[in-house]
Amino acid sequence: MTTTIANQHPRPPAQPPSLRAKRLPRYAAPAIALAAVVVAAAIVYGAGIGGPVLVVVLAALLHLAGLFAASNAVEGRRSARNRTWSALIHSAFVLAALPLASVVWTLVSKGVERLDGDFFGTSMNNIGARDPNGGAYHAIVGTLEQVGIAALITVPLGILCAIYVVEYGRGRFAFAIRFFVDVMTGIPSIVAGLFVLAFWVLVVSPVFNDGRPGFSGFAAALALSVLMLPTVVRSTEEMLRLVPAPLREGAYALGVPKWKTILRVVLPTALPGIVTGVMLAVARAAGETAPVLLVAGGGAAINFNPFEDNQSSLALFVYQQAGDASRYAPARAWTAALTLVALVLVLTVAAKLLARRNRLGR
Amino acid sequence: MAKRIDATNVTAYYGSFKAIENINLTVEPKTVTALIGPSGCGKSTFLRSINRMHEVLPGARVEGDLTIDGQNIYDRDVDVTAVRRTIGMVFQRPNPFPTMSIFENVVAGLRLNGLRKKSVLNEAAERALRAANLWDEVKDRLGKPGAGLSGGQQQRLCIARTIAVEPQVVLMDEPCSALDPISTLAIEDLMFQLKDKFTIIIVTHNMQQAARVSDRTAFFSIEKTGDPGRLIEYDNTQKIFSNPTQKKTEDYITGRFG
Numbered sequence: 283m284t285t286t287i288a289n290q291h292p293r294p295p296a297q298p299p300s301l302r303a304k305r306l307p308r309y310a311a312p313a314i315a316l317a318a319v320v321v322a323a324a325i326v327y328g329a330g331i332g333g334p335v336l337v338v339v340l341a342a343l344l345h346l347a348g349l350f351a352a353s354n355a356v357e358g359r360r361s362a363r364n365r366t367w368s369a370l371i372h373s374a375f376v377l378a379a380l381p382l383a384s385v386v387w388t389l390v391s392k393g394v395e396r397l398d399g400d401f402f403g404t405s406m407n408n409i410g411a412r413d414p415n416g417g418a419y420h421a422i423v424g425t426l427e428q429v430g431i432a433a434l435i436t437v438p439l440g441i442l443c444a445i446y447v448v449e450y451g452r453g454r455f456a457f458a459i460r461f462f463v464d465v466m467t468g469i470p471s472i473v474a475g476l477f478v479l480a481f482w483v484l485v486v487s488p489v490f491n492d493g494r495p496g497f498s499g500f501a502a503a504l505a506l507s508v509l510m511l512p513t514v515v516r517s518t519e520e521m522l523r524l525v526p527a528p529l530r531e532g533a534y535a536l537g538v539p540k541w542k543t544i545l546r547v548v549l550p551t552a553l554p555g556i557v558t559g560v561m562l563a564v565a566r567a568a569g570e571t572a573p574v575l576l577v578a579g580g581g582a583a584i585n586f587n588p589f590e591d592n593q594s595s596l597a598l599f600v601y602q603q604a605g606d607a608s609r610y611a612p613a614r615a616w617t618a619a620l621t622l623v624a625l626v627l628v629l630t631v632a633a634k635l636l637a638r639r640n641r642l643g644r
Numbered sequence: 645m646a647k648r649i650d651a652t653n654v655t656a657y658y659g660s661f662k663a664i665e666n667i668n669l670t671v672e673p674k675t676v677t678a679l680i681g682p683s684g685c686g687k688s689t690f691l692r693s694i695n696r697m698h699e700v701l702p703g704a705r706v707e708g709d710l711t712i713d714g715q716n717i718y719d720r721d722v723d724v725t726a727v728r729r730t731i732g733m734v735f736q737r738p739n740p741f742p743t744m745s746i747f748e749n750v751v752a753g754l755r756l757n758g759l760r761k762k763s764v765l766n767e768a769a770e771r772a773l774r775a776a777n778l779w780d781e782v783k784d785r786l787g788k789p790g791a792g793l794s795g796g797q798q799q800r801l802c803i804a805r806t807i808a809v810e811p812q813v814v815l816m817d818e819p820c821s822a823l824d825p826i827s828t829l830a831i832e833d834l835m836f837q838l839k840d841k842f843t844i845i846i847v848t849h850n851m852q853q854a855a856r857v858s859d860r861t862a863f864f865s866i867e868k869t870g871d872p873g874r875l876i877e878y879d880n881t882q883k884i885f886s887n888p889t890q891k892k893t894e895d896y897i898t899g900r901f902g
Contacts, residue, residue, distance in 0.1 A: 452702065526739070528735060528737060528739040529739055529741060529742070530700075531697060531700060531735065531739070532735065532739040532740075532741070532802070532805075533741070533752070533756065534697060534700055534728060535695065535697060535728055535732060535733035535735075535806070536728065536729070536732070536752060536753030536756070536757075536805065536806070536809055537725040537726065537727075537728040537729030537730075537753060537757060537809060538725065538752075538753065538756040538757065539725050542756050543756075546756050547741055547743075547752075547756075550743040551741070551742055551743050553743075
């Protein structure tokens with residue numbers, strides 16, 4: 283066989299492959315989008331089969347198809363696929379952001395009506411169905427106290443638990459803790475409420491209350507901690523695991539004891555992530571209605587004492603006002619919902635800023 | 645102040661895997677000793693067992709005696725943090741603490757062990773940074789994060805951090821393998837200076853480096869994968885590189901194996 287190869291004509295020198303390729307002009311994508319909208323509108327309104335939503339959906343599909351076809355014809359198959367997937371990914375982002383924008387818009391537009399001094403300065407005490415005023419002062423106090431106490435309980439407990447699992451826990455015990463934390467994540471809030479009702483309100487609270495069971499904001503805080511704890515533990519655990527082992531070894535090699543290494547090197551490194559996890563838990567707890575209803579009872583009056591008598595919360599206030607027959611109630615519910623979202627947002631931003639202050643500027 | 649290290653029948657395990665077996669070796673004070681050998685031969689394991697860093701990994705343990713000036717560091721009543729303060733360690737990859745500034749990194753060992761006095765810390769930081777040949781480069785930005793330095797500077801920062809606690813022995817686990825030639829040269833120069841005060845043991849894959857910096861060289865090797873690493877030959881560096889006694893050592897340093 284070697285002879286045939288030797289007898290072949292010498293090959294022509296290979297052409298250097300061109301690095302240039304045909305590209306669609308810059309205006310192509312917007313032009314196709316515009317055309318898609320026009321065609322979709324013509325089809326939908328021409329046939330009289332739907333409204334603007336169908337136009338948008340149809341236009342998106344037509345745009346994808348048109349873009350693929352145009353790119354395939356001019357630029358080739360790989361470019362066409364790239365463009366189509368890019369367009370799909372961007373649409374996915376828009377789809378995901380749409381509900382958020384919608385929620386914010388609805389809250390702001392409907393909540394602005396009662397965004398006044400009365401709302402933040404008064405409670406619902408002695409407010410009848412025909413009174414247009416009344417406010418959520420008592421609910422804001424309740425939410426802040428309940429979530430604050432719950433955070434005071436869960437943050438130290440959760441972080442210590444995560445430190446145990448990551449840094450010290452070995453074998454079955456640590457495995458069992460992780461497993462039960464996972465199970466706790468799935469506890470529905472109403473069950474947490476029932477647990478505290480059966481355990482704290484009915485069994486323990488009579489001891490402090492002359493033998494009578496009593497609702498309290500503290501009971502609500504306990505129920506919220508049951509819900510917050512697994513989130514705090516799991517997120518802290520993940521963050522601690524992300525701290526590279528060489529950092530710990532670097533500290534050990536300086537003769538720093540393990541507990542101090544964790545406290546001064548590992549925790550500060552993981553702090554921003556831990557704060558994010560805690561704020562997620564806080565946001566979840568602040569939005570819970572059922573446990574507060576079950577064990578704090580709700581109420582119309584301002585009660586600063588979380589250990590005695592009924593308390594309300596913003597989420598519970600929204601629930602009660604939304605179901606109230608008074609024609610002034612829905613506006614109060616919207617404003618309370620807006621307040622709740624704003625509160626969580628402010629707390630999150632504040633916590634992030636605090637966590638960042640500990641980090642050094644680059 | 646530098647100390648003499650005696651290893652007698654040191655055997656180290658990772659779980660049930662025996663990584664090194666019956667290492668016997670004596671390191672004289674104020675010398676540089678290089679540990680060389682093919683990958684996986686246990687030289688890093690041996691190095692880490694000298695300051696009890698080996699046992700940090702789950703399931704890892706050490707048998708045998710390792711004495712520093714006659715004191716066995718594996719005795720039950722030995723405080724492991726005191727051992728590590730006496731025998732410092734520099735790692736393969738620079739690992740400055742990311743949440744700390746350059747200054748805080750250098751004095752981390754002192755501060756985390758309870759030293760608070762600002763003037764003492766300032767003095768210690770300057771002394772350590774000067775000893776690590778880093779002072780001139782960072783003296784104007786001590787408050788900046790340590791992670792913002794270049795790789796070579798970070799490694800010198802880690803050396804400064806190690807010598808700030810004033811150990812007597814400094815262990816270096818391939819300290820130059822992630823560095824460019826200029827930074828490597830800076831660190832090799834540094835080793836010559838540090839030799840006046842410290843006993844230095846360095847693991848290196850670079851035989852020229854071993855020949856350049858060390859007084860004594862220990863050659864480790866394994867029969868085959870899965871076998872424990874053993875000390876094949878330990879002698880003056882010049883002897884090892886010019887006229888080794890063992891055939892294996894000769895094969896390794898001439899590049900015929902490993």
